[in-house]
Amino acid sequence: MKATVLVRPKPGILDPQGKAVEDSLKHLGFRVDGARVGRVVDLEVEAADPEQARAEVERMCAELLANPLIESYEIELAEGT
């Protein structure tokens, strides 16, 4: 089963990468007010059903994929896989 994890810097956390991206976009003439840079992890999970897959990916996030002190995460399970 395919799952995607989106990891983001929590609100209020200094995100210098996002700031650099925002500044560069402005430099190119785009009108942006804020940019935050996170991380995408695409996974192929072995699980019997979506519930089990989600629970498994939750554990992956808690144990490794995100640092709860500074990052939030979202899990998306691909439909029909």
Add this chain to the structure above:
Amino acid sequence: MTEARPRVAVVVFPGSNDDRDAALALEALGAEPVLHWHANSELPDVGAVVLPGGFSYGDYLRAGAIARFSPAMQAVANFAADGGYVLGICNGFQVLCEAGLLPGALRPNESLSFICDDVPLRVERAGVAFLTRCEAGQRLSIPIKHGEGCYFADDELLAELDEAGQTVLRYEENPNGSVDSIAGVVNASGNVMGLMPHPEHAVDPLIGSGSTDGALILEALVDRARERLFAAA
């Protein structure tokens, strides 16, 4: 009378690059350093452990995030739980935070630049095991060299740490955006310390700017290792 040399382990992860400098500094300061490969889950009989600087596992995912799962780190966690002294320098500090052995987290520098510079530090508390050779308020000059040394703790955690006296080293001029200019912290029991500056690079006056302030921290660690190994003798 020559004092006995206590053994101090320096854990070597794939990507560590200050392990030998740390070992040389410890040797110069009276310890017997033992390089300990990360895959080895059996820690030898040592009085203290150093987690050195570098880029363990390529700093993949987050700095220190992967190293935390190495067999050696399980042994280090047990050693710390037993009251053993553990010092994490730079990447070692990041590993200790990721492993939950120290509070907080380290993020990319505010400037996004890798910074390599001598920085003045202030000792906030001297009663700490690693700072017994320093005085409160003392100014130390020790180099930093890192891209991800921006210490973060949220307001609540920061207040707790300050209250408990765990924020032990601060930069006099904040180089990297760390909250409250924090350069080093200890755990609640005071036997684990992490700092971004590199004391092992400020031991020999012939190297760098000539400061030997790093020796004050490493010698305290050697003192603790000696006590732990030889106290009963």
